[in-house]
Amino acid sequence: MITWLTIIGMGVITYAIRLAPIVLLERFALSPALRQALKFVPVAVLSAIILPELIMPGGGVDVSLANGRLLAGLLAIFVAWRTKNVLWTIVVGMVALWLL
């Protein structure tokens, strides 16, 4: 039940964000400062998810060669940087995880 409530709430929040500027346009001029801050949201939030996944896969910090996720992640970062292609990043990262 709580899961359903969570999902519906997530939907309402997402929809409100998408709808508000369209419907309340005249009251919703985004200030330049807010626009500038919003620009950093995807990079900041996603990086905050990525790094713990790489260096603390078991719950504790593990920066060693035994950490397959860290090695696979570093390789994936390199692939993403060179190819700018999400699919290649996933494929190379997963294969690396299975092999390492």
Added chain:
Amino acid sequence: MQEPAISAEEPGRQAEWWAGVKSQLPIALGVIPFGLIYGVVALAAGLTPAQAQAMSAIVFAGSAQFIGAELMGKGAPLPVLWLTTFVVNVRHLLYSAQLGPDLQHLSRGWRFLLAYLLTDEAYATTAVHYADPQTPLTHKHWFFLGAGMMLWLTWQTSTAVGVFLGAEIPASWGLDFALALTFIGIVVPLLTTRPMLAAAVVAGVTAVLAHTLPYNLGLVFAGLAGIGVGVWMEKQ
């Protein structure tokens, strides 16, 4: 990306709608694997197939769904999930504010429908189309509708297949890692300026340092820290 035909004649509703659908075809190819992976990851996180599919229909925002499924799996409480959803999706304010002025002549029903279909992908091609001065505004919302419907159908279908497969794939394959890899593929190409790079590094390190905070609040703090540093560096 296929551009709608430019002609002196005003394109009709159908032509605009089809152009919108076609504009999403190359993007849909990239979305299908994410839908599949989402379905798999959502089940791995403990959602039921019905919940996983409903989230695709109700939330309809890939990255928020991935994170939502993960946080639910970790038992994060409801306010944290809602706050995280807000933080992750707040970028849509920019899209909506940009397209909004061109949608003001539409009925309330149209605007409520198009807002539901406003994803990163639909925005990408629709914004390009709205910026094209050769085509009159008259039926451009049909392009938006076509693009949005195409992406919606792709997302729901690929989610369903992922949910179907998810029950068959063992956890030892580590498919949950595909989420982090997806985000790496999205973020790394965006790191073209020093403020962006600084925002990413600060957010990542803060998230690691703050992981002991209850309710996954570390994610929210880390996001704010990254944004703050990025804005500050850009002002230097």
